[in-house]
Amino acid sequence: MNAIDLLVDSVGRVQENVHTVVNGLGQEQLGHRLDPEANSIAWLVWHLTRVQDDHVAEVAGHEQVWTAQGWVERFALPFGPRATGYGQGSAEIAALGAVSGELLTGYYDAVHASTVEYLRTLTDDDLDRVVDTRWDPPVTLGVRLVSVIDDDAQHAGQASFVRGILERRA
Numbered sequence: 001m002n003a004i005d006l007l008v009d010s011v012g013r014v015q016e017n018v019h020t021v022v023n024g025l026g027q028e029q030l031g032h033r034l035d036p037e038a039n040s041i042a043w044l045v046w047h048l049t050r051v052q053d054d055h056v057a058e059v060a061g062h063e064q065v066w067t068a069q070g071w072v073e074r075f076a077l078p079f080g081p082r083a084t085g086y087g088q089g090s091a092e093i094a095a096l097g098a099v100s101g102e103l104l105t106g107y108y109d110a111v112h113a114s115t116v117e118y119l120r121t122l123t124d125d126d127l128d129r130v131v132d133t134r135w136d137p138p139v140t141l142g143v144r145l146v147s148v149i150d151d152d153a154q155h156a157g158q159a160s161f162v163r164g165i166l167e168r169r170a
Contacts (some may be wrong), residue, residue: 002124003108007145008145015108017035017156020050021160026101028039030096030099032162034165037090038094041163042087043096044156044158052112052152053114054084055147055148059118059144063112069110071106071107074107077096079095080087119145128140128141128142128152
């Protein structure tokens with residue numbers, strides 16, 4: 001297995017986790033918050049998808065799936081098209097309470113397909129390319145991709161935790 005195959009496998013695991021956590025839940029469960037400041041499953045899945053879409057599109061040099069494929073209009077959220085969830089407060093988190101599981105997984109699947117398509121264009125040597133000089137040391141493509149996968153896995157785990165609590169309460 002080479003590094004690209006490893007990255008493809010890793011994003012595939014995120015996709016599996018997204019589907020596992022969302023499947024079978026209604027909008028009320030997806031939007032439920034354990035307390036008034038907590039993230040909902042819907043927000044966590046939307047956010048992890050937006051971050052993957054944003055970061056991969058940037059390094060790939062293409063438009064985000066969010067805007068290119070019309071997901072921004074389908075979600076019809078009350079914030080700008082560049083929003084990814086960073087810095088959002090309680091009101092923005094609550095806005096995701098009205099989305100369906102099909103919408104969330106549909107968007108994730110589209111981002112996943114775009115990510116895998118991009119990854120399949122890379123070689124192991126490409127992973128050493130510097131993509132962000134704002135950090136010390138500068139961030140390479142490989143580090144950026146692993147960072148996205150790590151962030152996605154953490155948020156999918158958080159969403160899974162929330163689902164577990166909801167299932168225990170039921």
